[in-house]
Every structure is written in C-alpha cells, then in structure tokens.
Amino acid sequence: MKNWKKMLAASLAATALVGFAPQADAAYSLNPEVKDATPALLEASQIGVLKHETPELQNLANKDAIVVMSFGTTFKDTREKTIDATVAEIQAAHPDVKVVTAFTSHIIIDRIAAKEGIKYPTPEEALEQLKAEGYSRIALATLDVIPGMEYAYDKGV
Helix, strand or coil: CHHHHHHHHHHHHHHHHEEEEEEEEEECCCCCCCCCHHHHHHHCCCCCEEEEHHHHHHCCCCCCCEEEEEEECCCCHHHHHHHHHHHHHHHHHHHCCEEEEEEEEEEHHHHHHHHCCCCCHHHHHHHHHHCCCCCEEEEEEECCCCCCHHHHHHHHH
16 A cells, blocks of 8 residues: 555656646557557556646746545545545645645535535635635646546546
C-alpha cells in the first residue's frame, strides 16, 4: 500500500505543475517491438495526464490547489481510514497547496449532509469555488481506480 501512496503523491506533484487540457499527454508508450497492438492496448497506452489551459488564467499569479475526487462513503469510520487518511497524506506532501475533498456521488453527499451536517462539494462545485477564490492552477486527482461510470465522470470533469 505504501507504493500506491508514493505513486499517487508523485502523480499529484507532476499534475500540479502541469495543469489540465482536453488533450492527453500519454504517460506510457508502447515498446517499438509491439507490431500488432490491439485497440485495448492502444487505448491503455494513451492513459496519462489530461491538461486544460484556460487562456484568461494564463497571466494570473500561480495559486495552486488539488481536488481529490472520490465516490465517497456514508460510513464515517471507513471514510476516516481511507479517504480522509489519503487526503491528509496528500496535504502533508503539499503543505503550501490547498487540498479539497470532492465526492462524485450526489446521494452520498446528501446523506452525509443529512446525517452528519457536513457538506462535501461535487468536483464541479469545488472547481467553481476554487476559481472564485482565485486559484489558477488546480490538479484533479481521483481515488476511483476502476474504469466505470464514476471513473468516466472524473475524466469528464
């Protein structure tokens, strides 16, 4: 599990420096010896850093933030041991950067708000708030690692 955390921290550090754009800068490349790559292998080789540059933010001073996206959980003890612990490690690795937790599940967000009085933002809400606060470089990191609807949602954000 420690390698996972180091890999996530390194990935966040790299993405925080680059930003995000519609194009993907592939982090992987196929070995030149691969002659007949399947469509799945070609798609997998395009996994990388998505980057979006907003022209109106280009001349602003760099003000960095990280949004950590997760499906979320209504189990408070599980959330503390998993999501909150991971976010705390990310914050510790980037002490001068604002780190925000955002949940992709609107149902989870509503249930936590009703049960615990805590309002987690969606990734879109987190981005809007950070922009309003003057953040000009925001790294998005997802804790969703299995491709599916939530992962596709994260990629869409």
